[in-house]
Amino acid sequence: MTKDRLAAIDIGTNSIRCIVVECNQDGSFRILDDEKDTVRLGEGIAETGEISAAAVARAEAALIRMHKLVTGLKVKAIDAVATSAMRKSANGPQLVKRFSELLGSEIRVISGDEEAALAAQSALRNFDTHGKRFGVLDVGGGSVELITAQGVHVEEFYSFELGAVVMTEQFLKADPLRSTDYRKFQKHIRDTVKKQLDGDKLTLPTLIGSGGTINAIAQMALQLRRNPVEGVHGLEVLRSEVVHLLAMLQRRDLKGRREVPGLTPDRADIIVAGVGLVDTMMELFNANTLLVNSHGIREGMIVEAIKRRGLAPDAPSPRSWRESVVSFGRSCQMDDMHSQQVATLSLALFDGLADSYGLKKRERVLLEAAALLHDIGYYISYHSHHKHSCHLIRHADLFGITPREREMVAVIARYHRKSLPKKKHDEFQRLTVKEQTTVIKLAGILRLADGLDRRRCSTVSGLQCCVEGSLVRLTLSGTEDLAVELFGASAKKDLFEKAFGLQVLFATEGCLP
Template sequence: MRQNRLAAIDIGTNSIRSIIVETAGNGKYRILDDEKVLVRLGEGLHQTGAISPAAWERAIEALSRQKKIIDGYRVASIEAVATSAMRKAVNGRELVAAIREHTGLEIEVISGEEEAELAALSAQHNFELEGVRHLIFDIGGGSLELISALGGHTEEMLSLELGAVFLTESFIKSDPVSPSEHQKLRKYIRKTLKTAYTGERTGMQCLVGSGGTVTSIAAMVAASRGEKFDSLHGYELLRSELVHLLAMLARKGDKERRALPGLNPDRSDIIVAGVTAVDELMDFFQVNHLKVNERGIREGLILRALRRRNLLPEKKRRSWRESALEFARSCHCDEGHARQVAKLSRQIFHALAKRYGWGDKELRLLDAAAVMHDVGYFISYSSHHKHSYHLIRHADLFGFTPRERELMANIARYHRKSLPKKKHDEFTRLTAADQLLVSRLGGILRLCDGLDRRRNAVVRQLDCAIDKDLLRLTLSGDEDMSVEVYGAKAKSDLLQEACRLKLVLEVRVDSDLQEEKGDDDYEEPAGYPDRH
């Protein structure tokens, strides 16, 4: 038995998911296995009130296989819960007993409120929500859980019968869905929300959603944008995109929906009802911004297990900056060099920001990319810039969207060697605007890497002045900086090309110059926000 390994199983109305993790201390863990099986446990439940024999057998088969996988990892404990379908079914207790007999698993049938708490635990672990009024929701096959909160303070918690399977079986009989059916569906969702939610609806700044419907929405929107990400965790979209997506889905029959890029064919029959519920939720709370939590309840189970074992530290404010620095440290980067390059990059950024309309979002991309640009050394020196791209792209970084991870990976990739080319697939799949942003920010990073050629922070201060098409950099320090000037000239090509600027380097040696206060603490300019 491995004491640092835990497993969690979420038995939902539509699917059964299991996850196996290995804890690393300080509340952190890495995923060893993640299994999902579509069982449709709630199939026909609305009409009969019972779990059907076919769904019963599918559940036993899936859980037997998942239990064998879990046993193979020799985990110390298993957290297994069942949600809406098992709560509602008249034979739910009998199925719990059958699962225990066939697999040895002890299943806890949790309430809707407990389900909401697990979803909130995961969302608060993954997103910066301090001081933000927000709504966390998890939509499954049978129910929809809602948690409205301000920062870490919960205002209201609800579990409503608004799951995708339940709504489909209750309202959608035709294919494609008829306008009258869709209108009745919308009316029911609105009435349910209005009756159940008694709190203040205004002032919500964002929604954080989890569940198969939400990840399917993200996958379809990403496909329509031509985006390809390994993970959609942290993906962001606007309600306008959801409205257009729903209009398209409602026009199509099941056969057409099954062929849609980004949509799992097994979910095609319930997707219209699921997306309608999310759309009505955004309309009800007048929120324009949706963030995707890929992890949801099963991660909540892991976090709860860590808390019960006193392995989850007291909650503290998480920072995207610390996340980037921790990742760089885990790759054994030269931290002094990383901090110096980030410091110099910020100074050039501020000189150019007004010219290109850059703000805090662009600054945090450059800052984090600068800190992580050399993580590829962890694999090898040769082509380490390319290794940096892949490591950053796949990193589990707090506070960054999939698009932002892709941009940072590209910015870091061009800190040395070749400039962006049409044959570079990772660059050409970006939008034209993002290609230009990567080239300009990558040019800054590339130049600043040259400005610390000896990796000893000899450039103590960098003064930047821009006049039309001329960028003048004055390097200040207390010793010879000829190597740094040479390095900067050699690596100024991308910045000059992307920004259409001519670079002039000047040197000022001052033996009395002291290093800027606070640099060792990786401090940023005043007003530079942590929150994304």
């Protein structure tokens, strides 16, 4: 059956973005194409009050190309919006009409609050926010949208004319940058935000960021870490990293900024304003963590378009990390019974060792995810399926699991069989020393648990773990003979014993001979 395809086009102050998706019947979708063109519609608006002829020409060329793209991909409908530059320019209305004719679809000029709502919808769809107080920050070229929220409940929307292009033209045009200009810029941000927010509203421990500036921060942070992951979506960037990036960028002139690893040259002239805005916002809200949402407004547009056009009952509401993992596993045709049994046994081992070895709650999540997904490599081939599992997990989009955690889950699953971790293994080498230590322990547990379901029929119904000095006694229970399971576990206890410095002893109770 042919699936409906939609395109969402976001005509922003700095760039025009086009995303094309294919919709599923349950309201989910997959991305077919994602196009961007930096057209700088907002260039010079502060001085002239209008979008310049040069910017219009760039935008027309981009829209003509994007129209051809979506036509070739046979989309059913185009949902297009224009934001800050179109809102504030005197010639915005006539350009909306002109651009709509080029696209063959009406362009809606949306308010700052509507922008904020779309950003919030995307953030809630991609991050586990239950029980957490946070803010959503969408940084554009002309405006900045802020949403305050608690759990899954949005509190208030705010829109500020503090975008990277506007702030650069107003405060930061000198090259190299002048410290006096930057201080004026920073004071302007603080004063603008504090006019609308005060008191307890200024405490947001975590910000979920979207937009070109946020993605640029994430890419530069990865380069500084020299520890790359597959994509920046879900990445955690610390305030200290933002501070470091800002100081580095401020020391460079425009030519030097164009050479910064991870930063695209066409953003070098406005990046100080963008990073400076994020840094000041994090300082104002006492936020130590910036979570990167690489989807942002366009995803919110797609979700709204799906609902509005009745292409599916409803776009799926936010899932738990476990539901996301199981859904991904099933898309790879995982063996549910075996995966759940290995996860159950892994967690029983983890819980028995947690107090003695200081294992953390979040590590329990990573272990369970790896246990559920450890065999999905069968989807590609039985041979080297542990490596295939690792590859599939590394490129998965798992709700509630950060990119760094996803890397760890992938490597834990990789070592459920065959070779023990080695420094020469690329996936293992990508991890920090601390992450490697954690992975070895969790992979040791998973490897042993996998052996305890050697026949893949959940014969082991109970497991007790008791540490006695340098020994750990594992007492197994079941309703039939466990000889095969004992053999499987004995063959796969090597990494566990190495990781924890324990000798494993097995005992059985309540089992038939």
